[in-house]
Amino acid sequence: MPGRSSWRGEYKRLVEGTAVVETQEICEHNHQVLHVSFSHKGDMFATSSKDGHIIVWTSSHPAQIKYYKDMKIHSWKYTQFSQFNSSDTLLLVSGVHFGTYNSTSGEIAVFDLERDFELQCRVLNKPYDIFGTWYNDQYLLSGDLHWLAHLVSRSVIWLNKANQETRSEHDAILVCLYKFYNRNASSVRTILVSNCLAPDTPSAPTEVRERAKERRVEKEVPEKGNPPSHRDLGVLQAPVPKEEEDKGYPTVSQPPTYTNPITYTNDYRKAETEPAEGGGGGGGGVLDAACVEMAEGRTEGAGVPRSTEEVTQDWEEDHEPAPPMSLAEDCDKFLIFTTGSKTYSPHQIGFKRIKKFTIPTVLEVGPCLRERIQQREHQRELRELGLYQDPNWLDFDSVAERFDHIDHLIDLNGHIIGMGLSPDHRYLYVNSRPWQANCVVESPLSPPRIAEGIDLHVIDLTNLTEVGTMLRSHKAYTPNDECFFIFLDVSHQYVASGAEDKHGYIWERHYGVCLSRLPHKDVVNAVAFNPRDPEMLITVSDDHTIKIWRSRRRARALGIDPNEAGRTAKELRVKHPKPPPPPPEETSFSL
Numbered sequence: 203m204p205g206r207s208s209w210r211g212e213y214k215r216l217v218e219g220t221a222v223v224e225t226q227e228i229c230e231h232n233h234q235v236l237h238v239s240f241s242h243k244g245d246m247f248a249t250s251s252k253d254g255h256i257i258v259w260t261s262s263h264p265a266q267i268k269y270y271k272d273m274k275i276h277s278w279k280y281t282q283f284s285q286f287n288s289s290d291t292l293l294l295v296s297g298v299h300f301g302t303y304n305s306t307s308g309e310i311a312v313f314d315l316e317r318d319f320e321l322q323c324r325v326l327n328k329p330y331d332i333f334g335t336w337y338n339d340q341y342l343l344s345g346d347l348h349w350l351a352h353l354v355s356r357s358v359i360w361l362n363k364a365n366q367e368t369r370s371e372h373d374a375i376l377v378c379l380y381k382f383y384n385r386n387a388s389s390v391r392t393i394l395v396s397n398c399l400a401p402d403t404p405s406a407p408t409e410v411r412e413r414a415k416e417r418r419v420e421k422e423v424p425e426k427g428n429p430p431s432h433r434d435l436g437v438l439q440a441p442v443p444k445e446e447e448d449k450g451y452p453t454v455s456q457p458p459t460y461t462n463p464i465t466y467t468n469d470y471r472k473a474e475t476e477p478a479e480g481g482g483g484g485g486g487g488v489l490d491a492a493c494v495e496m497a498e499g500r501t502e503g504a505g506v507p508r509s510t511e512e513v514t515q516d517w518e519e520d521h522e523p524a525p526p527m528s529l530a531e532d533c534d535k536f537l538i539f540t541t542g543s544k545t546y547s548p549h550q551i552g553f554k555r556i557k558k559f560t561i562p563t564v565l566e567v568g569p570c571l572r573e574r575i576q577q578r579e580h581q582r583e584l585r586e587l588g589l590y591q592d593p594n595w596l597d598f599d600s601v602a603e604r605f606d607h608i609d610h611l612i613d614l615n616g617h618i619i620g621m622g623l624s625p626d627h628r629y630l631y632v633n634s635r636p637w638q639a640n641c642v643v644e645s646p647l648s649p650p651r652i653a654e655g656i657d658l659h660v661i662d663l664t665n666l667t668e669v670g671t672m673l674r675s676h677k678a679y680t681p682n683d684e685c686f687f688i689f690l691d692v693s694h695q696y697v698a699s700g701a702e703d704k705h706g707y708i709w710e711r712h713y714g715v716c717l718s719r720l721p722h723k724d725v726v727n728a729v730a731f732n733p734r735d736p737e738m739l740i741t742v743s744d745d746h747t748i749k750i751w752r753s754r755r756r757a758r759a760l761g762i763d764p765n766e767a768g769r770t771a772k773e774l775r776v777k778h779p780k781p782p783p784p785p786p787e788e789t790s791f792s793l
Contacts (some may be wrong), residue, residue, distance in 0.1 A: 211497035218489065220708060221731075222718045222771040223738035223757040226264050235742035237283050237689060237728045239288040244693070244734030244784045246315075248293060249748055250281035252786070256295045258319070261732060263760050267748060269362040273297055276324065283333045287340075288529060291316050292364055292696045294342055298330045306693040308345050310334040317766045322365040323375075331391045332539075338529050340364050341561065343379070343537075346380065347389055352594035353563065353646055357382045357390035359537070361561065377562060380537070380554060383598060383605040388542035391620070392687075398534040398555055399664045439618035462672055464658065464714030465698075470669035473628075473662070473710065498793070534558060536663060538551045538630065541608075547649040548618045553610040553666060610666050615775065617652050620699070622690045625733065629669075630661040631692050633699060635685065652685065655759060656701065689728035693736035700726035706741040720751060743753070 226651055233253035240247045240261075246268060248258045254274040259265045273281055273295070299307040300533040308330025311321040324345045327334055346358040359382075438481040443741055529535065535556040540548035569700040574723040582592035585746070593601050616636035621627035623630055634657050653674070660670030690699035696717075697709045706720035706729050720726070724744035732738035735751035751771070764770050 204342045216717060218755050219737055219774075220717050221658055221737055221751040221753050221756075222708075222720070223752050223754055223762065224749055224769055224771070224772060225752045225757055225760060225762055226750040229746060230267065231255065231707055231746050231748070233280070233746060234724075234744040235430070235727065235746060235748060236280070236687075238730045238740050238742045239284045239286065240730050240732055240740075241286040242288060242733060243290050244732045246286070247730065247732075248284040248286070248289070249297075249742055250284050250295070250297075251746075252280040253345070254280050254294075254297075256279055256281045256284060256313075258293065258315070261738070263750075265748075266329065269313070269314065269315070269551060271295075271319060271321075272742065273311065276309070276311070282308075282330065285334075285336060286315075288338050289339050289366070291339075292322065293319075294334055294336060296327060296330070296334045306330060306347070308332070308570075310342065310362075312342065316695070325360070325362050329389060331393065332393055335393050336529065337361060337535075338461045338531060343393055343395065344492050345390060352596075353385065354595045354611075355384045355387075356719070357384055359390070359393070359542075360506075370380045372709075379556075380606045381604070382608065383543070383601070384541070384544065385598070386544060387546035388541045388548070390541050391548050392540045392621060394538040394621060394623065394630075395529060395556075396536045396538060396623050396630075396663060397529060398536045399628055400536075400555075400666065401664075402534065403526075425565075462674060464660065464668040464670050464672040464709060466660070466714065467668075469667070470660070470662065473669075490526075494650075508686065532558065538621070540621070541611075543611075543613075544643040545646045545649040549614055549616055549634075549637075549649075551614065551630075551661070552608045553612075554606070555609050566632075567720070585673075612666065612668070613660065614657075616657065617649070619656070619684055619685060620688045620690050622692050624692045625694055629692070630663055631690055631697060632659040632661065633657075633688050633690055634646055634659060656688065656699075658690075659701070670714075672709075687727070691728075691730045693731040693733070696731065696736060698729040698731065700729055700741065700743075702726075704743075704745075706739075708739070716774050718771045718773045720749070722747065722749065723781055728792065 231249065231251040231253050233251050235249055235251045237250040238247055244369070245261050246258055247265075248256060249263060250256055254272055255666050256271050256273060257267055258269040260268050278297040278298050279300045281295055281297045285294045287294070291314065293315055295313065296310045296312070297309055299305060299309060301307060309325040310325040310327045312325075314322050325334075326346065327344045329345070334342060334344050337343050340363065342362050342364055344360045344362055345683070346360065347355045348358070350356055358378060359380040361377040361379045366375060384390070417585075435535070488601045496732040511517075529744050537552075537554040537556055539552050539554075539618060540550065541552045542549050548599050581590055593604070614632065614634045614636070616634040618632060618634050619628060620633035635652040635655070637650040637652060638717045643650060655674030657674065658672040659668055661667070662669045688700045688702070690697065691710070692698075695711055697711055698706060700706050702725045704722050704724055704726065706722070706726045708717045708720070709715065710717055720741050722741065722743040722745050726741050729739060729741050732740075733757075736755045739751045741749045741751065743749075751760075752760070754770075757769075
């Protein structure tokens with residue numbers, strides 16, 4: 203690894219500094235646990251579950267409940283996602299509404315962590331798998347979906363204030379940020395916001411034209427995980443022929459192989475050796491001063507106290523770069539989301555640069571009720587005279603000016619089930635279940651069959667190119683119509699992800715090797731590193747449990763024996779065969 207001078211120190215880091223020791227198992231939830239997230243200071247984490255509860259825990263050992271809320275009192279079916287704001291004063295919680303089986307309605311709630319978990323606001327979120335995200339410390343993004351014509355819809359991204367204004371009805375709390383055109387039953391989902399590290403270059407005209415051309419072109423049963431929101435489309439998975447079923451995909455009974463490394467391009471390796479500014483580890487000179495200040499703004503952390511003897515035995519991996527970058531106020535940002543163009547299945551990653559703008563604080567005075575009624579009557583009269591025509595939503599060129607264009611698209615040709623940012627906001631890691639090679643999408647409502655392996659893709663956000671890939675990195679078995687989210691997380695030196703084979707996985711970012719498998723009794727839905735102590739990792743599962751993993755040395759500091767039976771996860775070390783002994787030397791005897 204660049205900057206390392208001792209292979210022995212690296213070996214110690216991988217053996218002693220990787221979170222492989224189970225230090226606590228929590229069984230507080232009574233249903234599948236879908237998501238886990240850490241506060242930026244690392245002193246709290248939150249878990250979401252199908253039991254309808256959101257629980258905030260302390261990161262100390264043992265972890266204890268700090269706050270909890272049963273969201274079923276707000277007509278929520280379950281909680282599915284959470285995220286702390288940059289100052290760790292507010293918690294965004296996303297959930298799914300009660301309703302019919304094919305309902306896609308969701309909601310976002312914001313809680314104040316400094317006022318005894320007081321509810322600040324509730325925001326509509328449709329479809330629910332937009333999830334929602336923080337735009338800055340006091341504003342969040344949500345979504346809405348409007349059907350315009352057959353298989354054509356409009357996704358709206360809203361900027362919401364995190365608390366409801368009560369002083370005046372003229373205070374703005376909601377701003378429409380973008381409107382995107384969706385075709386073939388697709389929609390915007392899984393939104394993220396990152397600091398924009400890419401240079402500000404306008405989109406090439408050919409790219410815009412290609413984008414416009416592309417746009418032309420009941421009984422509820424128990425489910426695993428958090429499925430995508432395609433229920434309102436009434437899609438049915440086509441039966442898979444036996445010959446296709448046996449072709450090119452490993453079966454459940456086949457022994458899995460998880461030693462595939464992350465394969466990086468030369469550009470990624472070159473970026474690793476560049477001097478990192480702002481503590482980003484690979485950001486080069488792209489990061490501007492405002493973002494650097496934000497990245498260096500938080501210096502407090504919550505970790506396991508260490509003795510003087512341990513400090514003297516620390517190795518190089520302790521000198522981590524700066525803490526995870528927060529969203530800067532004075533930088534452009536990237537809106538990152540999943541979408542599609544061939545089918546409803548999210549197979550593309552969209553990027554939209556959010557230019558710096560002043561968030562309005564006062565509502566614009568619009569037409570009064572009398573004026574609105576007059577406008578409606580005038581439109582009705584024109585329609586009766588044949589002088590007013592409704593927009594032809596099926597013809598994108600004729601309505602393109604009503605929508606915002608997407609700056610860049612990356613098509614992964616597979617079902618995207620999870621995304622995570624590196625701490626420096628330079629790299630985007632993506633879990634995707636690929637389609638069969640050279641497949642043809644015959645119908646938007648019948649996407650191609652997806653593989654049982656999950657591919658891991660690495661995208662450089664400075665130039666929006668793929669710089670790393672790991673094929674069939676971990677396992678998933680569910681078909682298209684039951685496919686659910688598998689969340690991953692990235693620290694400065696490690697990548698972790700859940701999987702459907704009842705394990706969580708940890709990879710080393712630089713070497714790309716899989717280090718360990720973290721066992722559960724059912725699907726592992728999400729993982730999260732402590733941002734202030736990457737030697738602490740949490741996994742959550744459909745087996746209703748939360749498992750806290752720490753490194754060997756962290757476990758010993760807590761008085762836990764890593765060698766205790768069943769305590770340490772299975773480590774995946776490549777065993778090289780011993781070389782054959784050299785042939786004996788011939789000895790000559792003289793008479």
